[in-house]
Amino acid sequence: MTETSHPPVRDDREPAGSDLPAIELSGVVKEYHAHGEKVPAVRGIDLAIGQGEFFSLLGPSGCGKTTTMRMIAGFEDPTRGEVLLNGKSVTDVPANRRDVNMVFQSYALFPHMSVFENVAFGLRRKGVAKDEIRTRVAGMLEIVDLSGREKRRPGELSGGQQQRVALARALVNRPRALLLDEPLGALDLKLRQHMQVELKRIQREVGITFVYVTHDQGEALTMSDRIAVMNDGRIEQLGTPREIYERPAGKFVAGFIGTSNLLAGEVGEVRGADAILAYGDGGRIVVPLDDRTAAPGDRLELTVRPEKIEIGTQPPNGDGGSRVRAKVAEVVYLGTSTNYIVTTSAGDDVTVFMQNATNADDIAGRGDDVWLSWEPRHSYAIGTS
Secondary structure, eight states: OOTTSSOOOOOSSOOOOTTSOSEEEEEEEEEEEETTEEEEEEEEEEEEEOTTOEEEEEOOTTSSHHHHHHHHHTSSOOSEEEEEETTEEOTTSOGGGSSEEEEETTOOOOTTSOHHHHHHHHHHHTTOOHHHHHHHHHHHHHHTTOTTOTTOOGGGSOHHHHHHHHHHHHHTTOOSEEEEESTTTTSOHHHHHHHHHHHHHHHHHHTOEEEEEESOHHHHHHHOSEEEEEETTEEEEEEOHHHHHHSOSSHHHHHHSSOOEEEEEEEEEEETTEEEEEETTTEEEEEEOTTOOOOTTOEEEEEEOGGGOEEESSOOSSSSSEEEEEEEEEEEEOSSEEEEEEEETTSOEEEEEEEGGGTGGGSOOTTOEEEEEEOGGGOEEEEEO
16 A cells, blocks of 8 residues: 555545644643642643644653643643644633544454444444445545454454554544554554554555654654653653754753763863863763853763764774773674673763674674774764753
8 A cells, every 4th residue: 555545534624724733732731739739740831733743742651741632632621821723722622522533552442343333433423424434434444454354343353453443433533633642552562663654654644633642762753753852741852853863952852762872071172163072081072062152171961872983992093073992891782783882981881883784793892992983963962061
């Protein structure tokens, strides 16, 4: 099936203006009361999610991402602030009257109903004509690749197929937006990875805004057009997957998204737009300052991703990049790559990923002295200390 096999699933309602966000949160705060005290869950969020965007709310347990989604859905009322759908406030509109649908991790399928009846359930409750129900359900089952399974019951389907039924049931109602609360959490790793690709394909085909809640950074990076990284009820950073990964806004984002090496050193000199840090035993780190300012004597914190670092037993050639002495503490073979955990001469633990196409397993062994090197553009300053 190709992505152009079906036109987007639209209906004849008045389309939202292209310049209006599909979902907008303005100053949204959510507080709970426990033991006579206010407990903040969401601490003032301003957010605009575009039409047809695959948007993820990403963060650890308790960060406020599910509460935020539930306020969009209407299952929770904000303590303060406003929720808008397609430019209209729905803050006081009940959940069953909001033009969004929600898919949960449990799927909540009716076990005694067939696949067809599960998907048609919402349409029947709305009084849609039988012929239209047949047409819409058949079209949606084709999009989610379940044609031919209309008569099966949920217990006869795999976990991934059950999830597709839940998606079809939500999408067949043609909502303006679909909210997904960790829907892949119950699946095993291989199926979860497959369904990540399938979800993105389905979202592109139907052309509907998806808002996806997850604590899994890999899921968010794989599927999202943009990601809001949340922590302690706030948005720490909002951006594309590449921006979030390559240019984290601070320590929390750098540490939460993927594997990141956090280092720090004293600025020895500022050379053009770069700070040159003295590091460890004869080492140096070159850090582009971008919009930051730094002066000699400042202590600068930075991050560098493991796959950006080269490792070798000889000092690196050239004098324009970062170079750091280290000793190998552990070598881990992972099939496609070999991971080196090293301790730098400054005492920091650093992880290096080397693709095995380069015979990385022959580079160094545990206890060997090595040099680490990377290009200046791969150092990213995240603050001063």
